Structures are given as structure tokens and as C-alpha cells.
Amino acid sequence: QKEVEQDPGPLSVPEGAIVSLNCTYSNSAFQYFMWYRQYSRKGPELLMYTYSSGNKEDGRFTAQVDKSSKYISLFIRDSQPSDSATYLCAIPGFQKLVFGTGTRLLVSP
């Protein structure tokens, strides 16, 4: 079983939709959870990180962690075409980040 699993998509939504992106992880000891955004042919950009359980909000983005289910989510409200990118969940392993495969999001005008 992979340490972090993520649906690769693509996920296509119309502009203005609420987007839900999800990852599952295997190791219950994980405490930090990150979301990176990666535009085509660019490096990943740190979007949000959360510690332990609960929600964290930043503008149109909300990160949610459910440690009992080992499930992390990223919600995007009022999605924009500029949100079209690949979204990667990442979990700190020992001295490195362990990434999911990424979910490709396409927001159409």
C-alpha cells in the first residue's frame, strides 16, 4: 500500500463550482499535512499546510484533516480558470516529503 493515495483525475468543473480534492494516507503517526499546487511545466508551490486534525481556511481554500479516517481534503470555493492545475497532497516522512500522485483540476469558463 502506498503511503499517500490520491485520485489522479482529471476533475473538470465549471467556473464558480466548489471543488473537493482528497487524499488518503496509511500511517496514523503523520501529524502534518500539506497541499501543493503545480501548474503545467512548473515546480510545486506550497498552498496550505495543517497540523493534526481540523480545518484551516485561507481565502477560497480550506484544508481539512480527519485523522480517524486518515483522510485529508482541500476545498476550493468559487473556483476560477486560474485554479486549473495539479494539486498534490504531501506528508512529511523522515527528512523528506511523500507526495500523492496529484489530481489534475480543470476549471472551464
Next chain:
Amino acid sequence: DTGVSQNPRHKITKRGQNVTFRCDPISEHNRLYWYRQTLGQGPEFLTYFQNEAQLEKSRLLSDRFSAERPKGSFSTLEIQRTEQGDSAMYLCASSLASRENTQYFGPGTRLTVL
């Protein structure tokens, strides 16, 4: 621009040739990481440095790969006798040792081996 920079951005080479990539981290960051990303996959860890010391290497880093960070600033990643399977995006990231979870990535070097 004070972010992580990588050069070259693209490299096309023939199988069997050697290639070298360079990464310049954020200046105050003492940790530097190399990752590899293939199409449709997330980045996979290769190796990391704290200052000039290389502290961990992944099993993905075969004997043909070598990385250096001679003065604890920029780093180079060399691939000898390239193979088609080496075609990937090579990403560099940096962080403070005290905040190792917050890694900032460069734009990557895209390698194509013909």
C-alpha cells in the same frame, strides 16, 4: 527573485551522455533536496543535504547519479551514462532545518533522453 532557481530548464541528450543540473536554493536555507517527477506522478525524493553534508540518499539514486553541495550553497546533480528511463523533471527544493516540513521548490529541469 529570491526563490529557488534551477538551470538549465530543459535538457535534451542522447542515451549514454552525461548531464549536470544546478540548483541555487533560497539563500538562508541550509537544507537542499532533490526530487524526481515523472509524468502523472508526484515528486519522489532522491537525496538531501544539510549545509554541505549529504545526509540521505533514496534507493532511486543509482550509482550513475551523484549530487554535491560543495560550499553549502548551490548544488549539482550529475547523471552519468543517461538512459531513456532517466527522462523526468528533476526538482530542487530548499528549507530551513528548523522548518524542514516547509520546502520551497524550484521550477525544475526537464530532462529528455533520446
